[in-house]
Each structure stands twice: as C-alpha cells, then as structure tokens.
Amino acid sequence: MFEFDQYLGFLAFLTILTIGFWLMIFLLTFVIPYWIGGSLIERLNEIKEERKAKREASH
Incomplete structure (x- = not known):
C-alpha cells in the first residue's frame, strides 16, 4: 500500500x-483574549x- x-x-x-x-486552539483561547484584555485595561488607565x-x- 504505502512505501x-x-x-x-x-x-x-x-x-x-x-x-x-493545537497552536490555533491555544492562540484563540489564551493569547488573543489576554492581549485584548491587557490593551483594554491599559487604555482605561490612560483615560x-x-x-x-x-x-x-x-484647579
């Protein structure tokens, strides 16, 4: 069948x-939400x- x-x-x-x-699953479930959440928190602190x-x- 196969050589x-x-x-x-x-x-x-x-x-x-x-x-x-598995890399795609890891990126979609951990890395991207962490990145978006961190940038939102940083932007709120800047505001x-x-x-x-x-x-x-x-004053």
Missing part, C-alpha cells in the same frame, strides 16, 4: 497538521490618568 518514504511523509503531514491545530490631569490642571 516507507510515503509513510514518513504522511506522518510528517499529520504531525504538522496536529501542531497547527483615567488624562481625566486626573485635566482635573488637576483646572
């Missing part, structure tokens, strides 16, 4: 496909600091 070279190629293909699948600076400048 040894074809078998190794098929195993390499399955390995790369599996690694890509709070701007308001504080305006309040202190007006």
Whole structure:
C-alpha cells in the first residue's frame, strides 16, 4: 500500500497538521483574549490618568 518514504511523509503531514491545530486552539483561547484584555485595561488607565490631569490642571 504505502512505501516507507510515503509513510514518513504522511506522518510528517499529520504531525504538522496536529501542531497547527493545537497552536490555533491555544492562540484563540489564551493569547488573543489576554492581549485584548491587557490593551483594554491599559487604555482605561490612560483615560483615567488624562481625566486626573485635566482635573488637576483646572484647579
């Protein structure tokens, strides 16, 4: 059915496909939400600091 070279190629293909699948799952469930959440928190802190600076400048 398969020769040894074809078998190794098929195993390499399955390995790369599996690694890509789990990498995509990891990125979608952990990395991207962490990145978006961190940038939102940082932006909210910047807005709070701007308001504080305006309040202190007006007094």
